[in-house]
Amino acid sequence: MELILTNHSSYPRIGDTPEYQLLRRTIAQWEKGGKTEANRGAAEDRLTELALTEQIEAGLDLVTDGQIRWYDPISHLAGKLSGVRVNGLLRLFDTNFYFRQPVVRGPIGWSEPLLVSDFLFAKARSFRPVKAVLTGPYTLARLSIPENGQTGGLELLLEGYTAALAQEVGALADAGATIIQVDEPSLLKHPQDFVLFARSVAALAARKGQARLALSVYFGDVAPLYERLQSLPADILGFDFIYSPQLVELIAAQGSNKTLALGLVDGRNTRLEDPRVVAGQLEKITRKLEPHPVYLSPSCGLEYLPRDRAQLKLRHLTTIKNTFAGSRQ
């Protein structure tokens, strides 16, 4: 059975040595007028290259650009769409990380690709395949507010974001992305919206072309929605096992129609998992999955960890893979 090691999405854009402080310093100087947009872009390029190198050195089979250029997972996309402005800071779920809340003031419009150039930059600098990652329309809609009490609520916002991001999915597929991951953590907080959510996923899937669409849900318990998620037109389902204590047993019992991305390694805590424990979980989960390949990844983006610990977590995936392979011989 093939076990594919991958990063989830983000990667630290800072570290404790001067080389890794380049982007922070450049942005601080740019804010004061001491650096240009080009300087900032060059610093983002450099930190992206470092993120790619470290993922590859850690032994990953599939990497990301680390979302180094992102201000946050919400406003980075929403703020580039017409009809949306960004507002004050809000905490991102239960992290100690803050995003700027989008305010929707008119019809949401997509006029040009948001992530394609970043994807192509990463692809050109990685000899491992690069996964494109975007925050999904449902999560953007849930974390946005309409301006001045516009009517229509969530459904209208979701419709607007879905139409916009479906074009982005199409653009990424046209640019050669073979796996496009859509992050939808908000779904787990609002399972009652599943029907609306499913419609949105279907609209994205319709634009994926030859790419495989991966849907990732995290920061909540997946188990109550597990069966329904299997019905979605996504090719890969990614789960956060840290928040889902029953999920290993559930998958062991029910199997999966889809390829799974298993977030068995905690992307939010520095403690390294006992590889024998994770290998045991993999053993249980994969019993009913073969011959599907399985992705093994952190439970969420690694930006919540210090750089040295993020590196360790990624290398730990290889240790777990080897332990798992050893246990099956």
Next chain:
Amino acid sequence: MSREKLRQLGIDLPVFPTTSVGSFPKPDYLVKARADFSRQKISRNDLEARERQATEFWIRKQEELGVDVLVDGEMYRGDMVAYFAEHLAGFEEGGLVRSYGNRYYHKPIITGEVRWQGPITRDWWKYAQSLTTKPVKGMLTGPYTVMDWSFNELYPSRREACLALAHEIRREVEALIEAGAKIVQIDEPAVSVRVEELPLAIEAMQVVTAGLPAYFITHVCYGAFEAIYPDMLRFPVDNFDLEMCNSGLDLLELFRKHAFTKDISFGVVDVHSHVVESESLIEQRLRQALEVLPRDIIWVDPDCGLKTRSVEEAIGKMKALGDVVKKLRN
């Protein structure tokens, strides 16, 4: 307002007491001194002299602005969790992680049993209080937030880590009270995000404050208040210091539905904006507050700590809110 409790503690405050959440920006000379110290170019004594100079600057400035309940400005702290982690046994300093935008902090790692080793903030409080006759708040970070904003490599559960911290932080509160602090603020900005853990946060605060003779404030910000209100009113504190204006005062709608039963330190200026709010805007926010909250329970302050603003912006915001309060008192 818990006027009676304050009076028993010997504190008499005017209507709409003004205060700030805790941190002020560090003057340039202190920023440079901290950088020099980290490069081992100056001694700890040299750094501390600058920290004392900056503390005195902010005490004088708050007096000049007519602030009623002062803070030391946290000139000696980098981050609100890392600072305590550096002084409690059981922590290691973690590497940098992002807070928002281009802001980063060192997130601590619990690697051993946490233990209070002696007063952490007491001497700073004593120094700040020695510079003024107005009350200075003792300022701590609460156990739930220290737990939530640290990595945990030791304790089997979040609950165990949180309660272990609560017992140790109580010792710091006792040290502050023994030194003379009458108002102690125990910040818990993390409690507003995991609804299911609110009872744990309340239990931990109970461990910290139970039976101690002080007026307790807790600061909570940037979270899903709609999910924890009104249950959060069970916190064993006298005053909630809340970020109000960043979210367009939408918490007032919650207070309409269920009466706010504590005193409130009501945030009227945005700490993430470079713009100093106009007096008319601040007045409008306070008048909106008065539509829902009794006049007697309202304290007035910024949404959160002002440390990310420039010195001039922070002074401008404090002056603006103070000027509005003076006008409303008359």
